[in-house]
Amino acid sequence: MGVVVTDAEVTLADVLALKMAIEEPLAAGTQLVLRHRGSGAERRVMLGTPGRRAREASVAVSLGPLALVPGRWDAYLQQDGPRTRMQSVDPGFSLDRLDAYALDRRTMAYRAYRTRNGFLAIKIAEAEPVADVRAVWFREGRFEVTGLLAYTGFTDDDQHHTARLSLRHSDAEVVAIATVQGVRFHAALSLCDVLAATPDSQGIWEPSLEVEGLDAPLALGANLDDVEGKRRRVHYPATRIDGVPIKPSFTADDQLRLEVGPGMSAA
Template sequence: MRVVVTDAEVTMADVLSLRLAISDPLAEGTRLVLRQRGGGAEVAVALGAPGAEVREASVAVSLAPLALTPGRWDAYLEHDDPPGGPEGVARAPVRERSPDRGPRRTRVQCVDPGFSLDRLDAYALSRRTLAYRAYRTRNGYLAVKVAHVEPGADVRAVWFREGRFEVTGLLAYTGFVDDDSHHTARLALRRAEGPETAVTATATVKGVRFHAALSLCDVLAATPEYEGLWEPSLEVDGLEAPLPLGARIDDVDGKGRRVQYPDTRVDGVPVRPCYTSDDELRLEVGG
């Protein structure tokens, strides 16, 4: 049986919703198996009794009750061979089978890249500690990514203008509503190392969208001899802790390698935005 996922989505309620194109009806007792990459842990969910002769099927699996731990989980379909079943059945290229007619397992192919930034933005509006995302692997198979998440300020644009550092983005996992309400907020820059030094400026937060600008002259004046990294954060009234600025919602890893911002000079000192290995934004001041 050949199965291809044509549409994959994790809904706002953390339900894995799949549209399947299938060559044959799902066999009775078919299970969706999620196997953790590297660790080998597995969970299995029964997909119900076989249906009518169809070429498409929909599957919905609630992920929260499965207690998936952070990591990447590959998807398989599995069903048991009947006792005394035929040997020599043609196998798909990627298939696992236990000895003595054990469960027959096929890795699930996928043609949906699972990328919609609008959908990911909407998902990130809820207050969460775990985030789930369905995606297509480089080799064209279905997988689910599970990650710990905390409230943060997701960066969408960074630029320099008239001696100012400016940034816009989206508040993620805060539980704030995407409406026209305004929240008092401040952008803060703090030294990544050395004595505590902070430079702050008023920021604008409307619903879940933010914009902030901060004078680079104030940064240099705070520590004229300092060269190194500064950590930006957004302090929003109503939230317990400052929000780190980063870029994680789109799930494109390695922004330190992929994203290069133009630098500027203030009184001859170079200033450049950059990302850390875990995709948090920094300002690099000096050589």
């Protein structure tokens, strides 16, 4: 069919905007077919418009009305004959663009991306307010973390919000004041307080961020970027406090944890 996607973006209004290099105009009746990898369910959208020979084409498809369920949807074009999977040269990643998309309050998040084999696909996930982690480090006996408040509806401005960081392990909890300005957060917490709260100095600690104006504490995770499987791919430096090893890590679903003590491994 001679079609290559050169730019793919899901806009702030959840519209899939595509720019394509084409050899021939899209014929009348051409369909965009989205196929769910897990179930095989399909959604079809008419695209074709008769016209003169062209080297480029742009299409826009509103994703909300298609009732797409969470998961990954592969993109195909179909005219009169067999469907053709859509090739893409756009990596589909811009952290600035993803940050802007995450500022709105959403229940579903859509993302266009290029697969490892070079094809266009859509990733869809349920969205709820979260504290998206951007940096983690240890300094002067403190655990520090910074990031972005996502899907909260907060404005990216200079307004300060009262907040606190909590670390929980079994029945123990350590709390510290956090700084939230607009949608950016920073928090620091004493690791000596963490060890004092656990007599055996061992366990998995789960952080959360409570922010004024939000109904529930926010989990600390890292889901906005395109790095999946962070437990295998992202490794932060560990530290020792009074001889006890402490290491930040991610769970299988990219949630941040603190592993305290030897031989710990987050679920």
